[in-house]
Amino acid sequence: MAASVAETGTGMKKVAILGGGGMIGQKLARHIAANGLGGQEATLHLHDIGFPPWPTDLPAPEERTGDIAAPAEAEWLAALAPDVIFHLAAVVSGEAEQDFEKGWRVNVDALRRILEALRAAHEASGGRYRPRFVFASSIAVFGPPFPEKIGDDFLCAPQTSYGAQKAIGELMVSDFSRKGFIDGIAIRLPTICVRPGKPNKAASGFFSSIIREPLAGQEAVLPVPDTVRHWHASPRAAVGFLTHAATIDLAALGSRRALNMPGVSCTVVEQIEALRRVAGEAAVARIRREPDPAIMAIVEGWPRDFAPERALALGFRAERDFEEIIRIHIEDELGGAIPG
Amino acid sequence: MAASVAETGTGMKKVAILGGGGMIGQKLARHIAANGLGGQEATLHLHDIGFPPWPTDLPAPEERTGDIAAPAEAEWLAALAPDVIFHLAAVVSGEAEQDFEKGWRVNVDALRRILEALRAAHEASGGRYRPRFVFASSIAVFGPPFPEKIGDDFLCAPQTSYGAQKAIGELMVSDFSRKGFIDGIAIRLPTICVRPGKPNKAASGFFSSIIREPLAGQEAVLPVPDTVRHWHASPRAAVGFLTHAATIDLAALGSRRALNMPGVSCTVVEQIEALRRVAGEAAVARIRREPDPAIMAIVEGWPRDFAPERALALGFRAERDFEEIIRIHIEDELGGAIPG
Structure with missing residues (x-):
């Protein structure tokens, strides 16, 4: 299996953030712009349907606007060939429940198309290109009845289309990783609290x-x-989870590449x-x-x-x-x- | 939520078997042709890429030949509007591992298209049409390390693309059922033994x-x-699982619609x-x-x-x-x- 470019490259690390205009995406982007990633400087490429103003004291990233489910966006990503890809783009829980088709299109079809484009890039490179792929999943993959503490081998039994779509995303990321096309990890984020900004209509x-x-x-x-x-967990913890997931050795994960975060x-x-x-x-x-x-x-x-034992051990x-x-x-x- | 046609109809039950030309599909079809389903007579509609000769002493089913992943086949199924659909059509483990694209196309994309066609039929009927949908899943959704006995709340951690595709199928069947578009169940079959016929190259x-x-x-x-x-489990037991899954009340399953079979x-x-x-x-x-x-x-x-406690209780x-x-x-x- 080819070594990850992200692990062997030197100098600038090329980083893409899909959903880079959202609350977590912006915090992550600004953190990387200020600090690099894993001790390396990084060039940043953000994708979203729109962006807030970028702080003037940080190097400006590429900002690409588009529908993540459109084929051209997957092609853009594969041609860019980032060392590290953060996939945060999603239709959130409430909207995926109301607009069934949009949820499946954005949360499942877009990811599938992106993974297929990365597989094609992997194959076109003779197996050398194998990006680190960090997929933001959610504790919405779980459903009751629950044990007192949910362990690392508890089943996914989602109660929403969003949860089902995230669980499907995890399975895709795992299988494409097992085959060596990407070097992927899915991290199941807690509810992010305190979320800045205005009150919204989300049940949480x-x-x-x-x-x-x-x-x-x-x-x-x-x-x-x-x-x-x-x-x-706090937004700051979420940024920490994401950057840690982007830089640690994933060999210890074996084929269980979806992790409950602390x-x-x-x-x-x-x-x-x-x-x-x-x-x-x-x-x-x-x-x-x-x-x-x-x-x-x-x-x-x-x-x-x-009881997120695997994540704590990592x-x-x-x-x-x-x-x-x-x-x-x-x-x-x-x-x-x-x-x- | 509208009651299932399968539960309220009288007289002939319309039954479709996707993958009806395979070993289990043929045994299931002949069992239903001889015995009906759930105490009702049935009309049988089989779909596969080909069929063995049908026994002359049983009423002949419709035999439709086609690629289950083609859009026209999902449209055929939705227009037929069966009361009960058995989905056994799959690219098997070894082939899905060798031909990555074919595995995803047949095991995931075809199912998704079928479920979307059934959702459209459900909506076109004003919510009255909601077929029983029995999805043949597999213990290939599981991966090591295992507990001594795998319980009903053990995680899916597939080791093959086939296993990942079956786990994704389960999540789709569950979510489309939760939304009320179908009345679905996924049953995880043991290795079927003694399999009749010639030795094959399957690892099992x-x-x-x-x-x-x-x-x-x-x-x-x-x-x-x-x-x-x-x-x-024997082929006879597999037919029993399928017919039982087609006829029991699924309300007791709640939102956990994938079951480990005994x-x-x-x-x-x-x-x-x-x-x-x-x-x-x-x-x-x-x-x-x-x-x-x-x-x-x-x-x-x-x-x-x-320890398949839920299945035994059902x-x-x-x-x-x-x-x-x-x-x-x-x-x-x-x-x-x-x-x-």
Whole structure:
């Protein structure tokens, strides 16, 4: 099997981020622009349907706008021949549930076409080209009933089309890797919290908004009981997972190339107590309880805790507790201090 | 959600078997032609790339010849609007490994196109059409390391493209079922043994040939140590699994619609002892040990034992032991007596 170009190359590393205009994609891109990747300088190529403004103090990446499911985009990627490809482009859970065709087209067909284009590039290179391929999967691949902690050999039983599509993506990445066409890994991200920006309609949105809004002096709605337990990691941890996945030796993975990432398991009441310690009673008082049976029913089907032993053994790290997650939000999004 | 036509219809049940020309497909078709399905008479529609002669004493089915991955075949199926669809059509393990593109095209793309055509038919019917869809999956979805017995919540970690494609098929059948477009179930068949017919080049072929050939007075080669343990069921049991899957209420499955089927876990030496009890020392003497490291390496990655609790609770049944598997072969393939 040919060695990965990413492992043997010297000098500049060519890095593509599909979904590079999104929240995690932008954080990842800026981190790599500032720090390189795995101790090497990197040239950055971002793909998405659109991009926010790029910071003027960082070297500008290529920004390519297009529909990731269009054949021309897979051809662009294969012709670019990156050493490392991050695949973050996805139709998210709620939209994939509402627009069944779009979810399958973007989350499955686009990935399949990209992998086929990379296989063709691998073969055209006589087997020398074999990019590191980091696929952002999700704990949405799991469904209840759950054990107390989800272990590394627990089945995928998705409750949404998004989860099914991510599980299918993992199987494709694994098989194309087993055949040696790519050197792939799928990382199952926890719910990313505290998500910066405005409140959105995602069923999981409240996990972030009950922290973000009170810190910003605004009211937030809590639609579920305090006892709800869930699995979290910060945006900074997500960037760490992705860069670590891009640079470690994957031989130890064998043919199980989908990994549960570490995270913080905590209840809503533990989230609120952490907020109280960090920001005081006034912040907590801005959380308004407004039970929503529809959201509660969805959240019932979500994972609550994991024992991510393989990922920990490979050096993946998340936060120690939810208080650290809040402090990272204050550092990374609020300039290190609570407003007001 | 609309009730399944298969559950509410009276009179003739319309049954399609995709892959109806293969070994299991023919046994299933003849069983249904002779016995109906679930206590109802059935009209049979078989699809495959070719067919063996149909027995003259049974009502002749429709036999449609074509490439299951061609769009016209999915359209034919949706226009036919069967009450029950058995999907057995597949490129087998060895061929899917050698011809990567063909495996994905037939084992994944064809199924996806069929499910999309059935979804369109469901929607065109205002939600009334929702066929029972029985997908033949395989224990090839699993990969080592294994627990002593594989339980119902063990992960899919396929070691072959065939296994990956079957696992993807299961996820598609589950998600299309969750959305109510079909009423699907995926059953993971054990290795089918004793397979009738000539020896073939499949790595698993010896499990059948060390029984079949000696019973026919011919020599058979055993390429692995006596201690190899594997998971078997007879062709008759496979037909039973399929018809049971087509007729039971699937509500109890919830969203976990892929089921490990029951089987017989035994070692090669237990197979040979069973042969000795049924056919005597002369038959056993026709087994020639000829170790093959390549086959041994493949077989090392195969499941050895299961605890198929959900399937047993739903009434799926296999043989009690390997001796019963041999006696069924003698009854069904050799006219009830050992030749010679």
